[in-house]
Amino acid sequence: MTTIAILGAGVMGETLLAAVLADGHPPEGVVISEKLPERAAELHDRHGVRVTTATEAVRGADVVLVVVKPQDVVALLDEVADAVPPSATVVSLAAGVRIDVIEAHLPAGTAVVRAMPNTPALVGAGMFGISPNEACDESRLAVVTRLLGSGGEVVVVDESRQDAVTAVSGSGPAYVFYLAEQMIAGGVEAGLDPSAARTLTVQTLVGAARLLQSGEDEPAELRRRVTSPNGTTAAAIDAFDAAGVDVGLRAGVAAAARRSAELSEG
Structure with missing residues (x-):
């Protein structure tokens, strides 16, 4: 033992x-x-x-x-x-x-x-x-x-x-919570009551994570399957790209890694 x-x-x-x-x-x-x-x-x-x-x-x-x-x-x-x-x-x-x-x-x-x-x-x-x-x-x-x-x-x-581990998984839950905040806020702005917006958001994130974990498909492929040409998801992704969400997320991970290195050096 x-x-x-x-x-x-x-x-x-x-x-x-x-x-x-x-x-x-x-x-x-x-x-x-x-x-x-x-x-x-x-x-x-x-x-x-x-x-x-x-x-x-x-x-x-x-x-x-x-x-x-x-x-x-x-x-x-x-x-x-x-x-x-x-x-x-x-x-x-x-x-x-x-x-x-x-x-x-x-x-x-x-x-x-x-x-x-x-x-x-x-x-x-x-x-x-x-x-x-x-x-x-x-x-x-x-x-x-x-x-x-x-x-x-x-x-x-x-x-x-x-430092990269810290930036991806150590700080990573906060990124997901940040995404959840914005999804809930967007749902409320679109007409949902806060409780419904939260339930829809949380279960969507849980389900998407389980789907990602369940197989060997990469995130990009799973995203592609949900994104019909000229559909609602495509409109959202186009808006994300126009706002620089992809660049911002990668920049955030890089910033977290740099800060982790600084803290390690004391």
Whole structure:
């Protein structure tokens, strides 16, 4: 049994805790850190896992999930470094914190994985872009992939591509929510009441995503099938192109990637 230590009992920490338990991992194989007694009692009662200090949590752990704010990572690693087992794999889910920074605050040779999650992990539909260091071999990476996969999909990328991961999937849910805002507003302007406009928009986005996920067809091909010549969809696409929506979206992803790189550099 893989022993998992989760350092950080915030929303994402508890989300990962719930995901690995729902995936069949036994509660006795998971420990989570939390300083506040009330919150610790809540986590224990809700999930049946041991709740303790960060240092105690990592003792004997096979995988250590670091799920705290980026600005808190270094202090936390310094706190637990002496207790991290040599055989443990440390996985950081803190946005923008590079592998070399993590390595500098852990014993030499520690296996490290940098991961970029996104908020749909809260409903089991997350996307994790992960990057291992040289000390993380294939077997360790497979364990991490399986654990994070309990909360969604996982893709392995070189760390040099983490800014692109952040721009596409880390920030990506906000792009979809932005699209939803505009679709709802457009529906209201076209005469729908807000409730109907929201229901139509949400289900359309959910259905389109499932259709995209269900097969091998590219988005452009799926779009083509809906777009009859001189029809309503064609009119909308023409308006989008005239307004530069396509250029704007790509520019937004590029801007997010640049900002991610800036934040990583501190």
